[in-house]
Structure formats: structure tokens, C-alpha cells
Amino acid sequence: MSNPATxxxxxxxxxxxxxxxxxxxxxRPRKILSRxxxxxxxxxxxxxxxxxxxxxxxxxxxxxxxxxxRVGNVFAPPLEITFEPWVKAWAKxxxxxxxxxxxxxxxxxxxxxxxxxxxxxxIASINGYALANWRFKGANLFFTILIVxxxxxxxxxxxxxxxxxxxxxxxxxxxxxxxxxxxxxxxxNTLLFRNYFASVPEELFKAARVDGAGFWGIYxxxxxxxxxxxxxxxxxxxxxxxxxxxxxxxxxTKPETYPMTVQLNNIVNSVQGVKExxxxxxxxxxxxxxxxLVYFISGKLFVRGIAAGxxxx
Amino acid sequence: xxxxALVVFLGGTIWTIVYSFTNSKLxxxxxxxxxxxxxxxxxxxxxxxxxxNLFIYGILSLILSLLxxxxxxxxxxxxxxxxxxxxxxxxxxxxxxxxxxxxxxxWLLNPDFGVQSVVRSLGxxxxxxxxxxxxxxxxxxxxxxxxxxxxxxxxxxxxxxLRGIDEDIWKAARVDGIPMWKTYLFIVVPxxxxxxxxxxxIIASGIVRLYDLxxxxxxxxxxxxxxxxxxxxxxxxxxxxxxxxxxxxxxxMLLSVVIVxxxxxxxxxxGRDRRV
Amino acid sequence: MASVSIRNLxxxxxxxxxxxxxxxxxxxxxxxxLLGSSGCGKSTxxxxxxxxxxxxxxxxxxxxxxxxxxxxxxxxIGMVFQSYALYPQMTVEGNLAFGLKNxxxxxxxxxxxxxxxxxxxxxxxxxxxxxxxxxxxxxxxVAIGRALVRDVDIFLFxxxxxxxxxxxxxxxxxxxxxxxxxxxxxxxxxxxHDQIEAMTLxxxxxxxxxxxxxxxxxxxxxxxxxxxxxxAGFIGSPSINFLDGTIEAGxxxxxxxxxxRIGLNRYEFSNGGTxxxxxxxxMRPEHVxxxxxxxxxxxxxxxxxxxxxxxxxDTLVWSHLGGQEFRFRIDGQTKLSSGEKVIIxxxxxxxxxxxxxxxxxx
Numbered sequence: 001m002s003n004p005a006t007x008x009x010x011x012x013x014x015x016x017x018x019x020x021x022x023x024x025x026x027x028r029p030r031k032i033l034s035r036x037x038x039x040x041x042x043x044x045x046x047x048x049x050x051x052x053x054x055x056x057x058x059x060x061x062x063x064x065x066x067x068x069x070r071v072g073n074v075f076a077p078p079l080e081i082t083f084e085p086w087v088k089a090w091a092k093x094x095x096x097x098x099x100x101x102x103x104x105x106x107x108x109x110x111x112x113x114x115x116x117x118x119x120x121x122x123i124a125s126i127n128g129y130a131l132a133n134w135r136f137k138g139a140n141l142f143f144t145i146l147i148v149x150x151x152x153x154x155x156x157x158x159x160x161x162x163x164x165x166x167x168x169x170x171x172x173x174x175x176x177x178x179x180x181x182x183x184x185x186x187x188x189n190t191l192l193f194r195n196y197f198a199s200v201p202e203e204l205f206k207a208a209r210v211d212g213a214g215f216w217g218i219y220x221x222x223x224x225x226x227x228x229x230x231x232x233x234x235x236x237x238x239x240x241x242x243x244x245x246x247x248x249x250x251x252x253t254k255p256e257t258y259p260m261t262v263q264l265n266n267i268v269n270s271v272q273g274v275k276e277x278x279x280x281x282x283x284x285x286x287x288x289x290x291x292x293l294v295y296f297i298s299g300k301l302f303v304r305g306i307a308a309g310x311x312x313x
Numbered sequence: 314x315x316x317x318a319l320v321v322f323l324g325g326t327i328w329t330i331v332y333s334f335t336n337s338k339l340x341x342x343x344x345x346x347x348x349x350x351x352x353x354x355x356x357x358x359x360x361x362x363x364x365x366n367l368f369i370y371g372i373l374s375l376i377l378s379l380l381x382x383x384x385x386x387x388x389x390x391x392x393x394x395x396x397x398x399x400x401x402x403x404x405x406x407x408x409x410x411x412x413x414x415x416x417x418x419x420w421l422l423n424p425d426f427g428v429q430s431v432v433r434s435l436g437x438x439x440x441x442x443x444x445x446x447x448x449x450x451x452x453x454x455x456x457x458x459x460x461x462x463x464x465x466x467x468x469x470x471x472x473x474x475l476r477g478i479d480e481d482i483w484k485a486a487r488v489d490g491i492p493m494w495k496t497y498l499f500i501v502v503p504x505x506x507x508x509x510x511x512x513x514x515i516i517a518s519g520i521v522r523l524y525d526l527x528x529x530x531x532x533x534x535x536x537x538x539x540x541x542x543x544x545x546x547x548x549x550x551x552x553x554x555x556x557x558x559x560x561x562x563x564x565x566m567l568l569s570v571v572i573v574x575x576x577x578x579x580x581x582x583x584g585r586d587r588r589v
Numbered sequence: 590m591a592s593v594s595i596r597n598l599x600x601x602x603x604x605x606x607x608x609x610x611x612x613x614x615x616x617x618x619x620x621x622x623l624l625g626s627s628g629c630g631k632s633t634x635x636x637x638x639x640x641x642x643x644x645x646x647x648x649x650x651x652x653x654x655x656x657x658x659x660x661x662x663x664x665x666i667g668m669v670f671q672s673y674a675l676y677p678q679m680t681v682e683g684n685l686a687f688g689l690k691n692x693x694x695x696x697x698x699x700x701x702x703x704x705x706x707x708x709x710x711x712x713x714x715x716x717x718x719x720x721x722x723x724x725x726x727x728x729x730x731v732a733i734g735r736a737l738v739r740d741v742d743i744f745l746f747x748x749x750x751x752x753x754x755x756x757x758x759x760x761x762x763x764x765x766x767x768x769x770x771x772x773x774x775x776x777x778x779x780x781x782h783d784q785i786e787a788m789t790l791x792x793x794x795x796x797x798x799x800x801x802x803x804x805x806x807x808x809x810x811x812x813x814x815x816x817x818x819x820x821a822g823f824i825g826s827p828s829i830n831f832l833d834g835t836i837e838a839g840x841x842x843x844x845x846x847x848x849x850r851i852g853l854n855r856y857e858f859s860n861g862g863t864x865x866x867x868x869x870x871x872m873r874p875e876h877v878x879x880x881x882x883x884x885x886x887x888x889x890x891x892x893x894x895x896x897x898x899x900x901x902x903d904t905l906v907w908s909h910l911g912g913q914e915f916r917f918r919i920d921g922q923t924k925l926s927s928g929e930k931v932i933i934x935x936x937x938x939x940x941x942x943x944x945x946x947x948x949x950x951x
Contacts, residue, residue, distance in 0.1 A: 040388050041393070043388060044393070051402050051461065053421075054418065055405070057421055069426065073431040144578055145319065149322045151518045152322060153521055153543070153563065153567055155563040156326050156329045160329060161321065163341070183321055244410030245410075246524075246525040246528070246529075247524060247525065247547075251547075261525075268416050277426070281420060284413050284416045284417060288413040292408055292409065294408065295405055302404075303400075481670035481671065484636070484670065485674040490692055491691050492691070503678040504678065
């Protein structure tokens with residue numbers, strides 16, 4: 001229970017007090033503003049401000065009018081709050097090809113993310129469940145390949161996948177992208193589920209088998225209810241991963257099926273016309289909103305998710 | 314299904330490697346030209362610039378994110394108040410995509426409105442920090458954004474590692490009268506070696522794939538000053554219609570990842586499996 | 590002169606009082622065991638003595654020197670932990686030397702002390718090895734060595750044997766006892782939840798519960814004359830029998846439980862003879878005689894045997910006395926079977942009688 005922090009905090013206090021009192025008793029006097037505390041909280045606060053700064057600037061910029069942006073600096077709070085940039089970013093911003101805003105990309109992303117997440121988790125969990133209870137020859141090699149596979153740069157696989165999608169006739173469609181996300185999310189999620197299911201005591205399976213449950217019975221009635229957290233973790237990985245994806249989106253879709261990130265990049269980095277920084281920032285926030293919401297709602301599970309999902313491309 | 318994925322992964326990878334020895338242009342064609350594509354690759358200034366950029370970015374990003382991540386984790390591990398708040402703040406950028414990250418920092422580093430203009434308006438007229446339009450330092454502009462996005466992850470991994478250290482070790486070190494910095498340096502950090510290695514591999518494999526951030530923040534510019542290999546691959550495959558070059562470049566990327574990951578996977582998983 | 594003296598010690602974490610107004614005097618060269626079940630505050634107290642935890646109020650003296658606010662390293666203590674807490678990437682030698690190097694002890698002095706310590710603990714062959722290459726018992730020896738090498742007066746042991754298997758535990762227990770005999774001026778404070786360790790090692794045992802010392806006494810005193818019902822029940826295995834009943838006061842007081850009437854003439858009342866109406870009568874299973882041996886005892890009764898648990902050297906028998914569960918231990922050679930009726934007997938002088946309300950010894 002002890003901890004170097006609290007201990008050293010008091011160390012500073014002890015030194016200061018030792019000279020003053022000859023008969024120490026009671027708790028060591030703690031100075032809230034000890035040098036140590038100032039250092040720790042000072043450093044953390046400064047770093048925290050650095051981390052928050054971009055978010056602050058995004059929000060502030062998106063609420064200003066263009067004239068105000070041109071005269072002021074990026075950190076100044078808006079003198080006159082306007083939601084016009086948000087409306088424009090959502091409904092009217094131009095990508096160079098069309099001018100119907102981010103809404104199209106948003107709905108594309110939703111239509112990509114929802115089925116991809118559901119399908120990939122369903123498949124990965126069943127795979128993981130089967131693999132956890134099915135020890136086969138070369139299993140170790142198989143899992144090593146799986147892990148290494150998770151590290152392979154996608155660049156070496158994107159072109160062959162283009163060919164496959166063309167053959168299937170889904171190149172450039174949302175369906176195609178859903179397939180891509182499902183396949184590429186497979187190794188890490190399978191691994192995640194397999195490791196989780198492998199940690200479930202084997203006696204539980206045996207007991208269920210004795211009680212007459214079959215493969216699916218055990219999966220649906222025993223494993224699934226008891227592994228809710230891991231499903232949430234997998235969902236966090238997949239939702240943020242797929243929503244934030246850019247490479248697959250730009251390679252496998254066409255302008256009308258672009259996911260949000262691709263569309264956002266086109267809006268902001270399009271060379272035509274006057275740069276509307278406030279609209280750009282509003283668009284950027286809107287795009288970041290879904291993963292941010294996932295992050296703030298899921299809290300500690302997110303941390304678990306990133307530790308597991310960090311290996312993912 | 315998982316096997317399908319493996320077949321696509323392995324098959325696709327092998328396919329790309331095979332075709333990297335051909336002179337495919339607009340369409341893949343099996344006309345082998347030996348190592349020609351690689352010769353051309355390594356004599357293309359843009360590729361060499363990409364590699365150099367990746368090197369600078371990679372090494373600095375590795376060192377700084379490990380260092381900052383560990384220090385932040387160590388500070389958070391001091392039984393402080395508001396630990397959750399701080400952790401939430403340090404980690405939220407990781408939830409954002411590289412596209413969002415790149416665009417925000419593009420705006421923050423905008424020479425006319427961003428950091429440079431703000432500092433100048435405070436009275437320091439000669440202050441110059443314009444990474445996005447200065448070929449020499451554009452890579453540092455990317456680094457700032459990359460660190461902002463990724464350090465939270467390193468911090469989390471490090472914090473988990475620190476929390477895994479036996480409390481008694483700290484007590485023993487205190488009874489032995491070992492100063493805290495020495496305890497960290499000589500006892501805790503060596504104990505966390507596996508965490509460091511895993512983190513290193515994760516960061517390194519992320520660096521090789523660096524793409525979205527560059528596209529969003531600098532589009533590879535100014536000139537080719539912030540080009541990276543992943544972007545080279547994409548541009549040659551889908552824009553320049555020179556598939557062979559793209560395949561060769563992507564194979565080089567794969568090679569570098571293999572060099573990083575395979576020894577680690579062997580250490581990490583080969584050893585563990587034998588015990589099971 | 591007390592070696593360690595704890596005065597009016599309080600410790601709270603927030604609103605939770607972990608230790609309350611605790612006083613403890615430990616003599617020089619004494620082996621004191623802090624015994625209690627988990628959460629009783631024994632390890633916390635040890636951490637306070639070590640200076641690893643900040644106390645809320647009170648004072649701690651070591652060798653008559655007020656160390657309440659001293660750093661652990663300046664208190665003249667060495668500590669041994671349950672998880673050994675060896676520095677994994679250093680050799681055994683490195684582990685022993687690390688603290689000394691930090692204290693800027695001269696190099697040849699370090700070498701000398703490591704040599705002496707290694708000899709004392711028989712770990713010379715292990716000096717070049719790393720902790721991962723050692724067995725649990727060897728690791729704990731090294732951990733003890735790390736405390737010894739510091740050349741201090743006070744040794745603090747925090748459940749040092751709990752991570753070892755039964756056989757090794759017994760071995761190291763003897764080792765620690767031998768060590769204490771060799772270093773007879775060194776004070777040892779030893780935390781454990783294992784009553785056998787406590788009984789075998791201690792000069793005195795402090796039984797703790799809820800952050801307070803229940804009884805501080807020599808092992809046999811604690812065993813024979815527990816100060817309250819908790820201590821009586823905690824010490825002894827199989828645990829003591831408790832019979833709830835009433836006392837008929839008078840010149841010949843009698844304890845009544847159901848149909849059993851136990852005369853208390855021979856019982857030494859420690860509280861001056863005020864007798865509550867309700868009381869609990871405690872009798873250790875090993876102090877009950879059976880059959881022929883029972884006939885000479887001041888109290889006898891006929892009981893019927895319900896369950897017999899042979900354990901090799903002796904046998905534990907379950908039955909009822911005065912309508913309440915009653916166990917007794919007999920020689921393993923004596924053959925009894927369930928359903929059988931036998932005469933048992935014991936001497937009430939060996940009993941412990943507690944007030945049913947205050948649970949204190951009468």
C-alpha cells in the first residue's frame with residue numbers, strides 16, 4: 001500500500017521540521033506546497049494544458065466568424081459566438097467536387113462502421129472461442145503468424161485487395177469497404193477473444209458439456225454473458241479504428257462513398273477558393289466527435305482496449 | 314473466416330512481393346525485370362528523402378515518446394489527486410484520427426494565425442517558427458503533432474508496467490536508503506524491460522506506417538520535404554500509375570517491419586508458448 | 590532500556606482508523622511477533638515502525654532516539670518482505686551491496702560484510718546468481734541477508750515465510766530462530782498470521798485485532814491464560830471449545846451449561862471474583878482426558894461420540910457436552926468409534942472463563 005510518492009512528499013516536510021522541533025510527535029507536517037508537489041502538479045498541469053490546447057483552439061476557431069479570425073490570434077476566445085461554421089461544415093462545405101458538406105461522409109462512415117463492427121466482432125469472437133478450446137497442431141505457429149500479421153504494413157496488401165474487390169464487383173462500394181474492415185480487423189480481434197476465452201477455467205466448459213450444452217449453447221449461454229467486457233473492448237477498438245481509418249477509405253471508395261475522414265481531408269486541403277478556417281475546424285471537430293464520445297464514455301475500458309489494440313494497423 | 318483473413322494477408326503479401334520484380338505500370342503484369350524496380354527506387358531522390366524523413370521522425374519519435382511517456386507515467390504513479398483527470402487528458406488525442414490530428418496542427422502551426430503570429434504579437438517580432446512552410450524543419454512540425462497524438466498511449470502502457478512492480482520493491486529500496494531517481498533508473502526501469510520492448514515495437518511499427526498524418530498536415534510538402542515511404546507507395550500505385558515502383562517500395566516497408574517485429578515476436582511469444 | 594518504543598500511535602487513512610492509540614515496548618534483543626488475521630493492522634504497524642507509512646499521531650522511539658519523522662534508512666532497521674523484493678536484474682551479491690554502496694560504505698568493508706553475511710546464511714555459492722535462478726527458500730535467505738548486511742539493530746520481518754511451501758517454511762523458521770540466537774543483541778519484530786510461527790519463534794507475542802493489541806505476553810501465557818475470548822479462539826489448533834452458560838455464584842461457584850454442571854472451585858478468577866450471570870467456558874481439546882484417565886479429573890461426564898477424525902499422531906473426536914458442540918483430542922492409539930459412549934474429564938483449573946458480554950477473562 002505504501003508508495004514512493006507519499007513517502008517522499010513527507011520527506012521534504014521532515015527535513016524542514018526536524019530543525020524546528022526537538023520532540024517530534026504526531027504526523028509529519030505536510031506542506032501542501034512542498035517543492036515536490038509543485039514539481040509534480042506543475043509539470044502535469046503544463047503538459048495537460050499542452051494536450052488540451054489543440055482541442056481548445058479547434059472549438060474556439062469553429063465558433064468565430066472569418067473576419068474575427070483574420071484579425072485575432074488562434075488562442076483568443078470568440079468575441080461573437082456563431083454556429084454558422086458548424087452548419088456550413090455539416091451541410092454546405094465543398095470538397096472540390098461537390099458542396100453538400102460533411103453530412104454525406106458522416107452517414108457513409110456510419111454505414112461502414114456499424115456493419116463492420118458487428119460482423120467483425122461476431123466472427124472474431126466465434127473464431128476466438130473455437131480456437132481457445134481447440135488445440136491443434138501448429139497452433140503456436142498460427143498465433144505467431146497472426147501477431148506478425150497484425151504488424152504487416154497494409155501497403156503491401158492494398159493492391160491485391162483492390163483486385164479481389166474488383167473481381168467480386170464491390171470495388172468502390174460501401175460493401176467492399178465493410179469487407180475490407182472485417183478482414184483486416186480479424187487477426188487482432190480473434191487474438192483478443194482467443195486470449196480472453198483461453199483464460200476462462202476449463203472446468204467451466206467441462207461442466208457445461210456434462211450438463212449437455214453443445215458448441216453454440218456454450219458460446220451463447222455461458223461464454224458471451226460472462227465476457228461482456230471483452231466485447232466492449234473489441235467494440236472500442238473497432239469503432240475508433242474503423243471510424244478513424246483513412247487509408248482504406250481513400251483506396252477502396254469513390255467520392256460518393258468516401259468515409260468522413262477522407263471527405264474531411266478533401267474539404268480542408270482542397271486548394272480551391274478561400275480557406276475558411278472556422279468551417280475547417282468545425283468539420284474537424286465533427287469528425288473527431290464519435291471517437292471522442294466513445295473515449296469519454298468508455299473510460300477505463302478504453303485503456304484496456306488500446307493496450308490490446310495498439311498492435312493493430 | 315480467420316483463415317480467409319490469413320490467406321488474404323499472406324497471399325496478398327506474397328503477390329505484392331512477386332509483382333515487385335515486374336515492370337507493371339498501370340496494370341499488374343508478370344514481366345519480370347529482376348531488381349530493376351529496386352534499383353530505380355533507391356536512386357529516386359523522393360524515396361531517399363522519404364527514408365531520411367522516416368529515420369529522423371522515427372528516432373526522435375521513439376526516444377521522445379518513450380521518455381515523455383515514462384516521465385508522465387512516473388508522475389501519475391505518485392499517488393496524486395486527479396490522476397484520472399490527467400490520464401484522460403493525456404490520452405484523448407489517441408482517440409482522434411491522424412487526419413484530425415494533422416489538420417488541427419496544420420491550423421495551430423499556421424504562420425499567419427498560429428503559434429508564430431501569437432508569439433510575434435506578444436512583442437517578439439523576429440520569432441520564427443514556421444515548420445509547415447520551411448523545408449528544413451517541416452519534419453519537426455509532424456513530430457510535434459505525432460507526439461501529441463501518441464504519447465498518451467505510451468504513458469498508459471508505461472503506467473500499467475509501473476503498476477505491475479511489486480510494492481515491496483519500493484519499500485526495500487527505501488529501507489536500503491536508495492534515492493528515488495536511482496530506484497527508478499537502476500531497479501524499476503530494468504524490471505520493466507518487457508514493457509519497454511513491447512512499447513518500442515508498437516511505436517516502431519506505427520512509425521513505418523506513418524501516412525495519414527502527413528497527408529493531412531503537409532501533403533508531403535513543401536516540395537518533397539515531408540514525404541514518407543507509405544505516401545510514396547500510395548502515390549506510385551494509385552496516382553503515378555507505376556505499380557512496380559509501388560510494390561517495390563511497399564516490400565521495403567515490409568522488410569523494415571519484419572526486421573523490427575520478428576525478433577520481438579520470437580522473444581515474446583516463442584518463449585511463452587514453450588511454457589504453456 | 591527499550592529497543593523499540595511505540596507511544597500512543599494513531600494511524601488513519603482518511604476516515605478509516607487503522608491503528609488506534611497503540612502502545613508497545615520492545616526490549617533489546619527481544620523477538621516479538623505481531624500475530625493476527627489479515628486486516629488486523631499488524632503489517633501496517635510494522636510499516637510504521639520502518640517509516641514506510643506516515644503515522645497520524647504518536648511517537649516512535651528506536652534505541653531511545655525519537656525517529657517519528659526519520660527516514661527509513663536512518664532508523665537503523667533492516668526489513669524482510671513476503672515477496673522477497675529482491676532486485677531482479679542484480680546478482681545476489683549486487684542485491685546485498687546496493688544499499689551499502691548508496692550509503693557510501695567503503696568497498697573493502699562491503700566485501701567483508703557480504704562475506705560474513707553469506708557465511709552466516711549459507712548462501713556463498715549463490716552470490717553470483719540472479720534471483721530468478723534461486724528457489725523460494727534461497728531467495729528468502731538472500732532477502733534476510735540484505736537486511737543483515739546493513740548491520741542494524743532492529744530486524745523487521747513482514748510475513749517472510751508466507752510464500753513458501755510447508756516444508757521450506759519449517760526449515761526457514763528454525764533458521765530464523767537460530768539466527769536470532771546467534772545475534773542475541775538484535776531485536777526482531779516479526780509479522781505473521783501463522784500461530785505456529787508465532788508460538789515457536791516469539792519471546793513475546795502481540796495479538797492484534799482491529800488495529801489494537803489484544804494481548805501482549807509470552808507464548809505460553811497467551812496459550813494458557815488468554816485475556817479475552819478472541820485470543821482464546823485465535824490461538825490453538827484445533828481451536829478451543831466454547832460452552833455458553835450461566836454461573837451460579839456462591840462459595841462454590843458452578844458453571845451450568847445445559848445438563849452439565851462444572852464446579853469452578855479450582856478456577857483462578859483473575860478479576861477479583863465479581864461474577865456475571867452469563868459466561869463462556871473455554872476448554873482446549875487437548876486438555877480433555879478420556880476413559881480411565883478421565884476418572885481422576887475434577888470434572889467428568891459421559892458423552893456419545895459423533896465423528897472421529899484420525900490425524901495420525903492423535904485423533905480429534907466430535908461430540909456434544911451440555912447440549913453444545915465439544916471436541917477433544919486423544920492419543921492416536923486410542924480406538925474409538927462413532928456412536929460409542931465414553932467418559933471424558935478435565936480440570937476446570939485449565940479452563941478459561943469469559944464474561945459473555947464483555948468477552949473478557951474472568
